[in-house]
Structures are given as structure tokens and as C-alpha cells.
Amino acid sequence: MGYQEEKLRKIINFGYEISQIKDIDLLLEMILREARGFTNCDAGSIYVREGEQLIFRYAQNDTMLRQLLPGRKLPYSSFSVPISNTSIAGYVAANGSILNISDVYEIGTYYPFSFNRSYDDSTGYRTCSMLTIPLQNFRGDVIGILQLINAMDRQGETIPFATDDEEIILHFANNAANAIERAKMTREIILRMNKMAELRDPKETGPHVNRVAAYSVALYEAWAFKKELPQAEIDRNRDVLRMSAMLHDVGKVAISDNILKKPGRFTTEEFQVMKLHTLFGANLFADIYSEFDESAAIVAISHHEHWDGNGYPGHIDPLTQKALPGFEKEGGLAMGKRGEEIPFWGRIVALADVYDALSCRRCYKEAWEETKVLDTIRCEAGKQFDPELVEIFLDNIDTFRQIETLYPDHAEEVLP
Numbered sequence: 001m002g003y004q005e006e007k008l009r010k011i012i013n014f015g016y017e018i019s020q021i022k023d024i025d026l027l028l029e030m031i032l033r034e035a036r037g038f039t040n041c042d043a044g045s046i047y048v049r050e051g052e053q054l055i056f057r058y059a060q061n062d063t064m065l066r067q068l069l070p071g072r073k074l075p076y077s078s079f080s081v082p083i084s085n086t087s088i089a090g091y092v093a094a095n096g097s098i099l100n101i102s103d104v105y106e107i108g109t110y111y112p113f114s115f116n117r118s119y120d121d122s123t124g125y126r127t128c129s130m131l132t133i134p135l136q137n138f139r140g141d142v143i144g145i146l147q148l149i150n151a152m153d154r155q156g157e158t159i160p161f162a163t164d165d166e167e168i169i170l171h172f173a174n175n176a177a178n179a180i181e182r183a184k185m186t187r188e189i190i191l192r193m194n195k196m197a198e199l200r201d202p203k204e205t206g207p208h209v210n211r212v213a214a215y216s217v218a219l220y221e222a223w224a225f226k227k228e229l230p231q232a233e234i235d236r237n238r239d240v241l242r243m244s245a246m247l248h249d250v251g252k253v254a255i256s257d258n259i260l261k262k263p264g265r266f267t268t269e270e271f272q273v274m275k276l277h278t279l280f281g282a283n284l285f286a287d288i289y290s291e292f293d294e295s296a297a298i299v300a301i302s303h304h305e306h307w308d309g310n311g312y313p314g315h316i317d318p319l320t321q322k323a324l325p326g327f328e329k330e331g332g333l334a335m336g337k338r339g340e341e342i343p344f345w346g347r348i349v350a351l352a353d354v355y356d357a358l359s360c361r362r363c364y365k366e367a368w369e370e371t372k373v374l375d376t377i378r379c380e381a382g383k384q385f386d387p388e389l390v391e392i393f394l395d396n397i398d399t400f401r402q403i404e405t406l407y408p409d410h411a412e413e414v415l416p
Contacts (some may be wrong), residue, residue, distance in 0.1 A: 009333045012213045015178060018031065018176065018179040018376075019179055021179070021402040022182075022186045022239055022292070022399050023183060023187070023239050024180065024183040024184055024185060024186070024187045025057075025217075025242065026046070026217075026242060027047070027180060027183045028046045028057055028115070028180070031179070031180075032044050032045070032058055032060050032146070032239055034174060035169065035173075036060065036148060039131065039161060039162075039169065040133075040150055040151060040152050041148045041150055042061065042062050042063055042149060042151075042152055042158070043059070043060060043061035043064075043149040043150060044060055044146070044147055044148045044361065045058065045059040045060075045146070045147045045149075046058045046059075046087050046144060046145070046147070047081070047093075047144055048144045049083070049142060049143050049144050049145075050080075050183075051084050053080040053081070053082060054080060054081050054090060054093055054144070054145055055078065055079075055080050056076075056077075056079050056081070058076075059074065061149075062152075063125060064123060065203065070225075071226070072224060072396070072398075073218075073399055075398070075402050076402075076404070078405075078406050079237075083142075085111075085113055086151045087113050088113055088114065088132055088147070089145045091111070091112070092132045092133070092134050092145055093134060096140075098131075098132065098133050098166055099131075099132045100132075100161050101131075101132075102129055102160040103128050103160075104129075104130050105127065111171060111186070115127070120220065120335065123249040126149055126158075127150065127258055128149075128158045128182055129148050129149070129150055129151050129158060129159065129315050130147065130148065130150075131148040131160055131165075132145060132146070132147045132148075133147075133148070133170065133173045134173065135173050136173070136177050136204045136257065137174075137178055137181050143177050144177065144180060146176065148161065155204070164196070175394070177230060183332075186243070191246075192399075193247060193248065194206065194246060194250065196250075196253050207407040207408060208409075209245075209247075209248075211352075211407045212245055212246070212352045213241075213242045213243075213246040213352075214403040214406070214407070215351075215352035215356065215400055216241055216242070216348050216349050217238050217241055218400065218403060219348050219352060219392060219393055219396070220237065220238060220348055221234065222236065222392045222395070222399075223348075223389065224237070224389075238264075238294040241295065241299075241348070243292055243295075243347055244292065244298070244299040244300075244349075245296040245345075245348075245349050247281070247299070248281070248299050248303045248349050248353060249281065249294050250281050250284060251276075251278060251279065251282070251284065251299065251300055252277045252281075253280070254276070254277065255274060255277050256273070257276055257279070260274075260275055261355060274381070274387065275312045275313055276313075278301045278303070278304055278313050278318075279299075279316070279318040279321055280303035281301065282297045283318050283319065284299075285300070286318070297318075298343045298345050299306070299343075299345050300343055300344045301313065301346070302337070302347075303346050303350045303353055304350065305336060305337045305338075305346055305350065306336060306384045306385075307339060307384060307386055308337055308338060308368060308382070309335065309336040309338030310383075311336045311337070311342075311350075311384070313334060314326030314333070314334035314335050314336040315334045315335055316334040318378075322324070323335070337394075342386075347385070347389060348389060351377070351385050351389055351393060352383070354377070355373065355377060357374075358376060358377075359404065360404075360409060377390060377393065378390065378394065
């Protein structure tokens with residue numbers, strides 16, 4: 001089998017692999033990683049189309065990554081560019097054709113755009129060769145842009161992208177575009193489920209659940225890196241965790257407005273009713289059809305458990321709402337789960353949820369200063385939170401800060 005045929009075979013196989021990924025953010029990361037592998041390039045980015053804008057959604061850069069500590073992720077900011085001839089990505093989206101540039105600093109006047117050097121100027125990186133590919137679905141609509149940067153030879157020197165790769169990478173881009181559309185549909189379904197909860201409880205906003213999900217995945221990734229888990233296992237788990245974490249409080253749709261929207265403190269009886277949202281959420285996924293159903297049920301029922309056993313709902317049957325035999329305490333209530341009795345996904349989302357609740361403004365409080373938030377979480381290690389996860393969280397706080405900027409609470413600033 002020839003070199004190009006081998007590449008084409010890998011792309012066909014990859015089409016199946018990406019069809020199994022449900023979450024849009026994780027899918028974009030995998031698409032970019034694999035596209036860079038096919039073309040042996042140093043860096044790249046992905047834009048997703050929203051109306052007449054391209055939203056910068058993900059970036060990778062091996063040269064810059066090597067300057068970070070092992071296990072850290074490259075920080076980047078989200079921004080948008082118009083679909084027009086004023087930028088390279090906008091030009092490709094507007095015209096729907098691939099663009100292969102040997103040196104973006106030497107574009108000249110042939111094209112109506114110029115290369116924006118602001119990233120290079122601020123980091124010292126040198127962008128040279130660039131391959132920009134439209135992501136077109138089966139209808140021929142451009143739904144995003146894949147931009148690959150600095151093809152490398154075997155000695156690690158920057159070279160132009162081979163024109164022979166263009167046709168094959170277009171096959172890759174078509175597969176990627178259709179997978180992205182499916183993943184966007186899945187994300188929208190999950191967000192609509194959360195919008196039902198948001199109608200009942202204004203605290204359960206789209207930015208909140210996106211942040212909690214992203215925090216949860218970041219925490220899991222850092223833990224998995226420490227445990228040296230295989231990348232395939234990490235990718236599979238991130239996919240189900242991300243979607244499950246977004247639905248952690250969906251059970252609130254079944255709680256009465258008299259309690260859910262009460263402005264003051266709950267009475268003891270009201271708080272007992274409020275706790276039931278964990279059971280209602282778990283019951284939504286009681287019929288297990290997939291790994292996602294199982295994970296979503298686990299997160300819903302266990303994200304308010306405490307490491308020291310003082311959380312809720314504890315050892316309880318979500319259907320009967322009764323304590324399991326041997327785990328009853330006074331009043332017929334269930335004993336709380338403690339330590340590693342609490343499912344791992346629940347321990348992760350518990351920390352992510354509390355961090356977001358403390359860090360952001362709510363209708364009943366202002367956002368806390370970061371120092372106070374971190375001191376509180378540090379003090380709750382071994383009490384409310386898994387102490388190992390707290391340690392990992394504190395070591396990776398820069399990642400959490402970045403995520404917070406990607407999903408701001410103000411509606412006009414929220415990115416899809």
C-alpha cells in the first residue's frame with residue numbers, strides 16, 4: 001500500500017472514531033490533533049461558524065506547549081472574525097476552498113487579506129506555512145474552518161504543506177464537519193434540558209453548566225495524567241463526563257417553585273425536599289441505554305455527597321426514596337456516603353460545582369474573591385472534598401481561570 005493510500009485508509013478509519021464522540025469540545029480537540037498528525041505540523045486551530053462569524057474555539061501548538069510544565073494545557077482566548085475577505089480564515093469560509101500558503105509573512109498584495117501577527121509578536125512564535133481548510137457538511141455548507149500551521153520535515157524544520165496532502169485532508173475535513181454537526185446537535189439537546197431547569201431556577205444558567213462541565217473535565221484530565229492513564233481511555237471518559245456534568249442539577253425541574261425560588265434560608269423540612277433533586281435527576285436516567293445514561297445518573301445523585309459522610313442523599317434507593325438496609329440513621333434518613341464510597345465522577349463534579357458557585361455572582365450573593373474561594377476549598381479537603389482532587393485542583397488553578405473566561409455569565413459575552 002502506498003503512502004497516500006495509507007493516509008486515506010487512516011482517514012476513513014478516523015471517520016468512524018470521531019462518529020463515536022458526542023461532546024463538541026472534545027471532538028474539536030481530537031479533530032485538530034489528528035489533522036496535525038496527518039500533515040505533521042507544529043500547530044493549528046479550529047473555528048466554528050455561528051451566523052456570519054467564525055468563533056475561535058480551539059488551538060494547539062507543540063512549540064509553545066513544550067514551554068509549559070508537563071500535563072499543562074496551552075492557554076488561549078476565544079474571539080470571532082467575520083466571514084469575509086479580511087482574514088485568512090474568513091476568506092476560506094467565504095469562498096469554500098482550501099488555501100495553502102508557504103509563508104504567511106510573504107502574502108503580498110495578491111490576496112485581499114494579510115496575516116495578523118499579534119500572536120507571534122506577543123509570544124515570539126514564528127508562523128510560516130499555513131494550510132486552511134473549509135469544514136463543509138454533506139450539503140456543502142461551511143460550518144467551520146480547520147487551520148494547520150507550520151508543516152515540519154523529519155529534522156523538525158518548517159516547510160510548506162505538500163500539495164499532495166490537500167485532497168486527502170479535504171476528505172478528513174468532510175468527515176470532521178459531519179461529526180461536528182452531530183455533536184452540536186447533542187450539545188443543543190443537553191442545553192435545552194438545562195434550559196428547562198433554568199426556567200425553574202435562574203441559577204442554573206447555560207454558562208454555569210458549561211463551566212462546571214469544563215472544570216470537571218479539566219480536573220479529570222489532570223488526575224488521569226498523574227495516573228498515567230492511556231489516552232484512549234481518557235478521551236472516552238472525558239466524553240461521558242462532560243455531558244453528564246452539564247446535567248448535574250437537571251432534577252431541579254421536579255422541585256416546587258415555593259422552595260426552588262424561595263429568597264431566604266430553607267426550613268429543615270424545605271431543605272429535605274430540596275435534596276430530592278439529586279434523586280429526581282438520577283431517576284431521569286434510570287433506564288440505562290448507554291454509558292452516558294449511567295454516568296449522568298451517577299453524577300446527579302452523588303454530586304452533593306461529602307468526603308466525610310455529611311453530604312446527601314447518601315445510601316438511598318432513588319426510586320423509593322428510602323435508605324438502603326443497614327444505612328438508616330435517626331428519623332429514617334440515609335447515612336451519607338463517605339470517602340471512596342462516593343463515585344469518582346460525583347467527587348469531581350462536587351468540587352467543580354462548588355468552585356463555580358463561590359467564584360460567580362448569584363442572585364443571593366456576590367462573587368467571592370479568588371483568595372477566599374481557594375482558602376475555603378483548601379480547608380474543605382478531607383471534609384467536603386476528596387483531598388487528592390483538591391491538591392490536583394490547586395495545582396491546575398490556571399486552567400480553571402481560563403475556563404471561567406470562556407463562559408462568562410453576561411449573556412452578551414457568552415460564546416456558544
